[in-house]
Amino acid sequence: MAAKGRTELEVGADGVAVITICNPPVNSLSIDVLYSLKESYEEALRRSDVKAIVVTGKGGKFSGGFDISSFGGVQGGQMMQPKVGYIAIDILTDTVEAATKPSVAAIDGLALGGGLEVAMACHARIATPMAQLGLPELQLGIIPGFGGTQRLPRLVGLTKSLEMMLLSKPIKGGEAHELGLVDALVSPNDLVNTARQWALDIYELRRPWIKSLYKTDKLEPLGEAREILKFARAQAQKQAANLRHPLVCIDAVEEGIVAGPRAGLWKEATAFQDLLFSDTCKSLVHVFFSQRATSKIPGATDLGLMPRKISKVAILGGGLMGSGIATAMILSNYPVILKEVNEKFLNAGIDRIKANLQSRVRKGKMTNERYEKAMSLVTGVVDYEHFKDVDLVIEAVIENVKLKQRIFSDLEKYCPSHCILATNTSTIDLNLIGEKTKSQDRIVGAHFFSPAHVMPLLEIVRTQRTSPQVVVDLLDVGKKIKKTPIVVGNCTGFAVNRMFFPYTQSALFYVDLGMDVYKIDRACTKFGMPMGPFRLADLVGFGVAVATGMQYLENFPERVYKSMLLPLMMEDNRAGEATRKGFYKYEGKRKATPDPEITKYIEKSRSMAGVTTDPELLKLSEKDIVEMVFFPVINEACRVLDEGIAVKASDLDIASIFGMGFPPYRGGVMYWADSIGAKYIHGKLEEWTNRYGGFFKPCSYLAERAAKGIPLSALAKKVQARL
16 A cells, blocks of 8 residues: 555555545545645556556545635635646546546545546546535535536536536435436445446446546537526526626536537636635635534533433424424424414414425425324424423423413423423523523523524524533534524524614614615615515514514614604504515515505604605615615624624624525625725714714724724624623
């Protein structure tokens, strides 16, 4: 056996050299790994005792792709190793694919990004059924840079390859075999031996020696290909109007089809290098690492605690939120007890769970067999008799303090002493909820976002009495149900809702001052939000918005604008999408159309508030509107950091993206704020404070950083997290 840095070369008696990529945990491809791969290849090609080559990965993973930690230089503004894409042409095209000895990729576990591109440069691919193969580079603001835009269309066809790249959608080994991306499926135990024999069969001309870069049988005729590419461009512009890298990916694919694969490789390499240093890539790489850092919690995950096994979960309340949480749990194979106050409500809750799962069946995301198995995990009850062996309870009833206090007193009586007592409240102080119990070390917030089985964020709210063990346990549950967990301190609105309360507040204020509702929503959606503040208010429902507003008015009276617009509209049963009219009219399947009737409510609200319209607001650009809506959000996020409600600014970035739909390609609300600069934001807030009043007054955290030129995401002084 010969070691070549990050790869190992072993030649068997059969004349097959097995090159193993060794870069745990996922055998990622840094520059030194690529050069080590090249050295091992060149040695195998030189050796007279080598007939053929097998490439595989150590530890049951082929390769997770290019080493994203190498992108750290991008974040710091430093150039990483130059011309990565061109290096890949040298190694994969001119060394691996052009080799005079056949090579076969033996794929288990992951073959993602550059890992799949290495495999596609080989002359055949053998995989296990559960192997994952894909090109997810667009999630990081770049395109495949190791030949993926050229080889994948030639192996699976143009339509499927564009889907895999533009949607960053991996496929399993079975589908890859059906498509022709892999040549055979075998068990993990037989993988390398099968690949060895396949390589020898190619060498001895019993199987075809295929260079995928030059395959044409899967490519559509040129005219049809151009129509497919035209449609793909239209879809990309519709779904991601602010992003250019999806279009760049399509351009690279087209170049290879029109001008030949070699020209396509060079276009891909040039584009990859350019995108690697783009603002979008920097933002998305920041999100990638920030998402993985949310589970590092001082005073909890640094204590050496191991998560306890959660075998059974109970959920109180079968409404939209409770049924959604139950759905998320059973999808991850947690047995669930669903409790309601009576049989009628219980049956309605179970029907909601069924509807959630049936939707997945209709979309092809779940088989009927899997549906039946998931539903078998649900037990409906109307009392606490089944709670004697539960490990986790999540309360998801209406936002009523006395009701929740009574429930938690009951839970303390009926649940075992180790059971975690969690609440899904979005606004109520956890200390109030647990006030009448003796088990406050077990009480924690588990704030899901609606719909709970779809939205990816779990906000774990820790009081000063919550046990570190409970936090560690809930972090583990969050990961197992495929949520991104963030841990925050206990306050009104916690982190996400508190940060984004000014999103709707400021918008209502501007409407009273004369700004157009639909112009505000358009500006926010063009910025990248899934919907503007008024369309969001319609979706959530005005009742929720008004109740939340009262909570904030009670706790933060100096910075709450009390608009009468929503209550006035509610008097006429105009309360959002649920009543088929709010700021928009709803006809057919949730189609929202502007409603001119809202003018009369706006005029009455303006009159009651005693404000006059500001003609200057009518002249604002969309950029100005975005600043006026989001700078108060940034201001509140700074308060959240200053009070120690969040551990770090990057947690708020993840919270804003996964909780409120802030565009990930802008890096999250605090990352975006730092790209603008504290001084500019502070200046604008001061200007608006002088013009419109204290609602916009910048907090001391923001003022200090603006004065000293310190990034908002950097804590200039030691802040004790309230966790």
